[in-house]
Amino acid sequence: MAGPRVPPWRRAYRPFVQLERRRLWQGGALTVGAAVAEALGLAILGFAATRTSMTDTGLVLVAAGIGASLALSAVVRAAGERALASTQIHLERQLRHRLSGAVLGSDWQDFVDQPGHELQSALLAESPQVATATVTYVRSVASLASAAVVFVAAFVVSVPAAAVSAVFGIAIAYAYGRASRGLGEAQNRLADSTVLITRHTAILVNGLRSLRLSPVLHAWRADLDAAYDAQAAARHQDMWIPIRARLVVEVMGALMVFGVLAVQGAVSGDILPGLVVMAMILRVLPRLQAAQQARSYALHSEVWLRRWDARLDAVGRHALPSATAEADGTGAARGPGAPLLEFRDVSFHYRSHDTPVLDHVDLVVGEGEWTCLVGASGGGKSTLVDIAGGLLVPTRGRVLLRGRDLRSLDVDELHSQVVVVPQDIHLVGANLREALTWGGRLPTPERFDEICRHLGITEMFLHSSVTFDSKLDELGRDISGGMRTRLAIARALMSGPAVLVLDESTSRLPPATEAAIFEDIRRSTPDLAVVVVTHRHETAHSVGAVVRLESGRLVVGLGAGG
Template sequence: MRRASSRSRSTRGPAAEASTRRPPAALWRTLQRIFTLSRPYRLRLYTAMALTLAASAIWLVVPLGLRSLLDAVFVEANGRLLDRMALGLVVLFLVQALVGFGGRYLLEWTGERIVADLRQRLYAHLNRLDFRFFANQRTGDLTSRLTNDVSSVRNAVTNALVNLLTQALTLAGSVVLMVTLNWRLSLIIFAVVPPTTLAARYFGRKIRVLARAIQDRLADTTAVAEEALMAVRLVKAFAREPYEVQRYNAAVENLFGEARRRVVISQIFWSVVGTTFMMALVAIFWFGGTEVLAGRLTAGDLVAFIFYAFNIARSVGGLSQLYTVFNSAAGASERIFELLDTTPEVRDAPGAATLPPVRGAVRFEDVSFQYEPGRPVLRGITLSVEPGETVALVGPSGAGKTTLLNLIPRFYDPTAGRLLVDGHDLRGVTLRSLRTQIAVVPQEVHLFGTSIRENIRYGRLDATDAEIEAAARAANAHAFIEALPNGYDTTVGERGLKLSGGQRQRIAIARALLRDARILLLDEATSSLDSASEALVQEALERLMTDRTTFIIAHRLSTVLHADRIVVLDRGRIVQQGTHAALVAEDGLYRDLAALQFQDTTVSG
């Protein structure tokens, strides 16, 4: 039974998707998960933090140097002191630049390394997830999480992390030094900070929710574009280019709407914070001027104080901006961690054993299966297949043939009953040791956009060129490969679109031959081929099936007439078993199917 297509799943609306999402986790807890990825690089990170803090501390000394320089001119009228102070400031700037460079380089290196590790970890986890997970996901959404969402996290762990350390120390140091210079002026700044902090929290939460929504809408646009581009032949065949453009435009407009709302909220926040601090600076200028006129403050003190006030305003503004950046990163990272927290249903059991080399005996013991509760696809299947036996699975569409085949390599686990290979319960062996002993030739052959040689080598990565050529000869593929401009080094195009269906099928057979597995699964391997291609493929399949336990799905009964056994499925149950001759001799579903397909010929044993 076929699963729903990815295209039909892509039409789910935002409301349907939102119902399956978790509520946002606390910001700190989410960021903590991001930064725990830095543990392998703690030494670099701590060194970077120390250098960054040192650079920020040096910068805090600059206003004090300016104060001394101005006082040397306006208060003491000391030219030699002026020269020394100017030279000291130049040295201070050079030291600050060198230390700041080292800190920023190490911090950004660590951030980029964390992002690279996150991408690798996420992709490795995606490859461990089972078929049921992918049946309920859109490829475009997963691609978006791997690219766009990780890029959002990258902003938090590179530039934002550097700025967080710099702005935090600048804020704390400026406050301390400002209070030391004049505590009366400091009260003006202190009156501004609390409402600004409350505004940051309020607007930050809204921005975080919108950031998550933007990442979801961005995933929608990626999914729509990817689906249409992958089905470009279908789109053009039905002249649906305007329709697909309209679908993509609608997704982009939804994305724009969410982005516009975030811009509005962000700019309102920035306008409020900026106006508040500018008013505070005006108050400082006025009150500081009165303090200078009263003789309680020198001109140098006032200039230093104004520098620190600017530092505080810039730091609070910067930290507020960082708060929105971290909220955006948290919204994106939640989508990433949702994937990382997803546990595959089909996985190695604790203590699972390695399956030894098999002879190919396969046994189904009262196996039942359902994709969704209450809708069984297989019911009480009991079937024993001997090593080297060829078994054909036939039956009407939806009878459960493909599902039965998918249970053998554990793409799914039975809902009830068990499946054994050479007496080993498949749930008790590792997935890798099982699947390396199974070869699959599917109906829809997937080829990677590399060379023919690399596509065949995918069956066994350590195969030599001679072994690849031998497999191609056995698959009746060598002749057409040699006729191509670059032979085995010819690039086949994405999904092998440069080749015909029969050519792609023979490359898939060569790949299976190279794998040399004892169990072979053929899913309607010749159903879409013309007569000439089918003859070549059928001859290659006969070589491939020799001395292997083979399961064949075929709608055309002419391709399975010589199978050792034909198993007839209907509504998830085995209703008949036997050879072609025996089954057409008895009343039943198989004879009805044979009569339909061979109605223009004589049905015989």
């Protein structure tokens, strides 16, 4: 026979519960254990209430038993709440770790297909919501079991009173569910507005200059306020529905008190057992209410789980494989002109394209050589750079660094040897000195001062208030474009790379400034292999060997004029 059908929303919680199964089980067991201790105390109270006479010693023992059991219940309940709260923190951290790990290890195509603001929302907002919902789901089960424990104890004291209480308990559960209608809609609206605000915030912080210079500043501000209003409305609805449901529970609880006492009096003519049962019910009612509230929240918070799962699946669908490629064994030669970076019959096509972006590309970059890669927009230059940097894996062919397949290299090892300086430069660190060593994460090389001097960075600071210890925000907004480019190139040289790839990183600078930077690089690291990716003919004139990408095919030997 098939087992009981599990509702889809409960099945959605299984993977998240498994992540912290031991801690969640411990917290839930302690919550139920607290109810057992409390039920024991209330059962002792019921036993005493049905005794016609008791000795002084008996009364003392009864009082001590009731007090001890209630005190134990409080301690165990606190331990359970602490365990569940700790689990929520651990789960939130683990979810963020999994998502950020998926992003860091994702196939570049999967990453660029994801809206950045939605990934931010998943890390900043959805992960905490999923952790909260998962712990709340477990808490609802534990609270319901706790209520059941106290109900069972109530039957020991008085069957009629407990039966009436059970009927009202079922009615209260139904009424709470009805009063909680709309909570799912509120959670959906809250999730949508959170994503919207995250997107607007990213634009506000990263694109403020464009906004301030745009003709739609007031309209955009109105859109931002509308997003704030939408979230506020969703939060109001999200808060009011539980308040309304709690009101329903409390009103029906008052009716339950009347019903229990009336039935007990009518059946036995003695309402004392009914009063004891009511003491139990008044203790169980908050648990029943908490169980219903938690269940309702968990039911309607499934939207956060679906969003988080979809985002994790999207960025991790084609994760880069752990390569086992062996060294080719042909790249041991060293010295000027020796093969260093080799593209062997490399082809690549994006999953969203029918035609290849790169088509049977063969290219060799020798030690100490400068190569200029030119071509029209969309010709495959950026794709070639992303393959050299390990962001993309060739659909066909191999890329070797000194005879070793790039896929056999650890990413940090690869990026210390093949360094790409992109057009959009981000400087990370508390100050300029840290910015030159990736936020202080790389050791300061012995050639630090020499590189800064050769690239003209030291000279830039001679007649300004800027120093290596000057504070720097993450985006480096207070640094000019020319200085930012020089800093990025200096940062690239700090790891002592074998290959430097300048991916349009100097294209926004005047040709004279660009040529000066190239000369600075030659002077500071004469043995470095440099690949300059550009669309400017002036740049090609100042480099040397020029190759052109045309419709994904490489054309070599065009001369500096391209």
